[in-house]
Amino acid sequence: MRNAGKAWRRWWGVGASSAGQVVDLPIAAMLGILHIGVVLQLCLCMASLIHDPHMVWQIWVMTAAAIACSSVIAVWMFTHRSYRLPWGLGAVHLAITVMALVVQGIYMPRRSQLGDWDVWAPAYADLTVATLPAWISGAALAIGVGAGVAAVYVAVVLPGNADLLSSVTMNVVGYMMFVVAAVILLRVARHMAEQVERSHSEAVRLVGELRIDRYLFHMHNASGLLARLSRDDIPDSMMPALRMQAAREASRLRVAMTSRPESGSQRWSLGRVIANATSGFGHLPLEVNDLLGRHVMLPIHQAMAVQMALITVLYNVQFHARATEVTIHAEDHGDWWEVSVADDGVGFDPSAVHYGFGLRHQVVEPLRSEGLAVTVTSAPGEGTVVMMRSCPDGTSHAGWN
Structure with missing residues (x-):
């Protein structure tokens, strides 16, 4: 029997x-x-x-x-x-x-x-x-x-x-x-x-697209680091931090090419997402204030989108902003939450500058596809604020991108 x-x-x-x-x-x-x-x-x-x-x-x-x-x-x-x-x-x-x-x-x-x-x-x-x-x-x-x-x-x-x-x-x-x-x-x-x-066919296609998007994300960051390391004007004090970032990006790129996507049933806390994203940026004048939002739990694909967006924003600050202060703030408002990255760098005019690959493909589009609202506020000489926010009704807030 x-x-x-x-x-x-x-x-x-x-x-x-x-x-x-x-x-x-x-x-x-x-x-x-x-x-x-x-x-x-x-x-x-x-x-x-x-x-x-x-x-x-x-x-x-x-x-x-x-x-x-x-x-x-x-x-x-x-x-x-x-x-x-x-x-x-x-x-x-x-x-x-x-x-x-x-x-x-x-x-x-x-x-x-x-x-x-x-x-x-x-x-x-x-x-x-x-x-x-x-x-x-x-x-x-x-x-x-x-x-x-x-x-x-x-x-x-x-x-x-x-x-x-x-x-x-x-x-x-x-x-x-x-x-x-x-x-x-x-x-x-x-x-x-x-x-x-x-x-099944759609799932296979989406998994393939996800792996390609993650690969492009890490390639973009790695190419930016390589371009930075190839310059002759890098201060000696910056080299240890850049080498550590290069090692981290190499590891992330290997994982992106060989590992399976995380299970859709997983959930990450917002605190974990922020900690993962800021790891390797200790040389920046960075202050993390996530006490009011670190307990928020996000579905894994939404968490990954927020994490990649934060990493991309921090690389932009590192390479372009020349900031003396960078603040990450997270807060839970009950039925919605928000995360912001604010710097006091050189800023730019959003109406006159087209978003590059990083902001467009690694910040705005992935967050929108996960049902999140995002806006970039900046002005020449006044720094930049990137705000990511969940939408309780599944739609973007009025006035947000």
Whole structure:
């Protein structure tokens, strides 16, 4: 039993060639088990009726054919982990059912034609019509074929049983309900499979874009450091800090190229985000005031966007601002939070200067894509303030970029 359980779990969870095949597994298991059950019922029925005078050789042949066909269908569904039957196998299944209805209608007593297992063909047809959408893709065609099976049943059963018209009618309604329900179920399953495939492809694409964006982020910072280190006018006192930053960027770049993106279920505190971002900028005249906001918890992708934005802003301050004071302030306002980076450097005129790669692709666009508001305020000689803020209603605040 333990080995059987392991084999079942292995069949259920391993070997799917696509994400959409996972959707097929429960339906394949259900239909496969139903066909196995029908095979067992047919075998028991034949064993109990072996001496029945009505059991002519034609019925024995049809019974053997039905057992063989349902066995093949069950094996096919379990081995292929899919309910989607080959057209030929489905057509053989349908033909055996129709022929069994006709043969039993000819040789078995008229009053026994209402679906008891001594006359098994009418009951067997229930499973046949339920299996039709597994190999007939068109909904209208599958329902039409199901109606045809019901018509054959009426034609072979109703003569001689006119006083049981209501029972025959209910069996016909049952056939139609089985085929319609199966059509709806399998069409929904196919739609789910397509959705899973599209979602999987989109996830792969987004992961690729995320890795490229992170790689470009680190390349931008690393190239800025290399350009800085290549200059002859770097004060000796700055070299240790720049070397440490270069080592950190090299490590970050290696991680970005080899590691998987963090799990979307993770959350980082704003304090951790700020600490990660400011690590390596100890040589700046930096003051961190995050006491009022360090406890705020951010989803991992939002946290990474804020962290990369802070790193980019601090590099801009280091390379361009010539600031004597830089302040990072974080505050939690209940349903929203904000983080600002303010420096007293040379500043610039935002209306006259186009944002470069860093501000545009590593600050503004990533934060907007995470539903955060960002604004850059600056003026020549008056320093620069970069403000990042969450939006409680999911939209940017009025007047913000």
